[in-house]
Amino acid sequence: MMDDYALNDEVRQQWNLKAEFWDALHGDEGNAFHRYLVSPAAERLLGIQPGELALDVGCGNGTFARRMADLGAQVVATDISDKLIERAKARSEGRDITYQVVDATNEQALAALGEGRFDAAVCNMAMMDMSSIQPMLRAVRRLLKARGRFVFTVMHPCFNSTVATFVMESAEREGRLVDQVFLKLSDYLQVGTRISAGAPNEPNPHYVFHRPLHMLLSQCFQVGFVLDGVEEPAFPLGVESKHLLSWTNMTQFPPVFAARLRPTR
Numbered sequence: 171m172m173d174d175y176a177l178n179d180e181v182r183q184q185w186n187l188k189a190e191f192w193d194a195l196h197g198d199e200g201n202a203f204h205r206y207l208v209s210p211a212a213e214r215l216l217g218i219q220p221g222e223l224a225l226d227v228g229c230g231n232g233t234f235a236r237r238m239a240d241l242g243a244q245v246v247a248t249d250i251s252d253k254l255i256e257r258a259k260a261r262s263e264g265r266d267i268t269y270q271v272v273d274a275t276n277e278q279a280l281a282a283l284g285e286g287r288f289d290a291a292v293c294n295m296a297m298m299d300m301s302s303i304q305p306m307l308r309a310v311r312r313l314l315k316a317r318g319r320f321v322f323t324v325m326h327p328c329f330n331s332t333v334a335t336f337v338m339e340s341a342e343r344e345g346r347l348v349d350q351v352f353l354k355l356s357d358y359l360q361v362g363t364r365i366s367a368g369a370p371n372e373p374n375p376h377y378v379f380h381r382p383l384h385m386l387l388s389q390c391f392q393v394g395f396v397l398d399g400v401e402e403p404a405f406p407l408g409v410e411s412k413h414l415l416s417w418t419n420m421t422q423f424p425p426v427f428a429a430r431l432r433p434t435r
């Protein structure tokens with residue numbers, strides 16, 4: 171059994187190894203997942219105002235940090251991967267963003283960014299990649315101002331976890347042959363560490379830490395957050411994909427779960 175330090179070090183190495191691929195896949199504004207689902211939902215829930223101080227935890231190559239800076243925020247953005255932080259810095263020149271390598275499973279390291287200082291915090295598509303989320307949630311609670319808000323997006327635990335399989339069936343419907351895409355699910359309630367291939371053609375797999383919805387949200391409530399906004403964004407009809415069995419063709423299933431939390435008084 172690996173200890174926490176060794177596990178998180180392996181997580182860092184996995185993301186460092188795929189940093190170049192990830193950065194090229196996302197470019198400045200993110201891939202289709204980001205542009206259609208993650209960024210719009212996070213932006214609506216966060217409602218960034220010019221002049222606010224915003225934190226991005228697990229920022230990857232800085233896609234959303236740049237978006238918040240372009241909306242007028244002053245941004246502090248962190249990630250466990252030093253290689254991704256390098257890429258993020260290179261893409262963000264001229265913007266009001268401070269990047270820092272921080273392992274978000276280390277509460278003290280994250281809280282050291284400044285207690286009670288931030289108007290808003292976001293963690294996009296990264297909580298399922300963190301071996302534990304309680305330290306990050308506790309730190310974010312400490313970092314936020316009393317009337318601050320925290321928004322997270324994750325792969326939807328009910329539909330888009332490594333136990334979901336795409337299935338296609340061809341059937342006759344009212345005199346026509348139609349191809350229909352279904353999701354086949356298993357082991358939703360089984361908490362645990364899984365290994366994910368990530369996006370098509372990623373150079374190496376990485377760990378994902380599956381938490382069913384009730385567990386994900388209860389951990390937020392336990393540290394003193396209340397939930398006051400939720401979105402389940404799905405692709406609209408007509409988004410092209412190279413693959414028939416792709417989330418873009420699953421317009422009735424949300425691949426992403428987005429939530430807004432506020433500190434309890």
Ligand SMILES: C[S@@+](CC[C@H](N)C(=O)[O-])C[C@H]1O[C@@H](n2cnc3c(N)ncnc32)[C@H](O)[C@@H]1O
Binds near residue numbers: 204233249250301
């Ligand atoms: C799927 S990517 C999302 C990146 C970015 N937020 C985005 O939406 O494009 C997951 C990110 O979480 C980061 N990550 C994983 N474990 C972490 C940890 N313990 N602390 C901080 N970042 C972590 C990875 O390095 C990676 O950048």
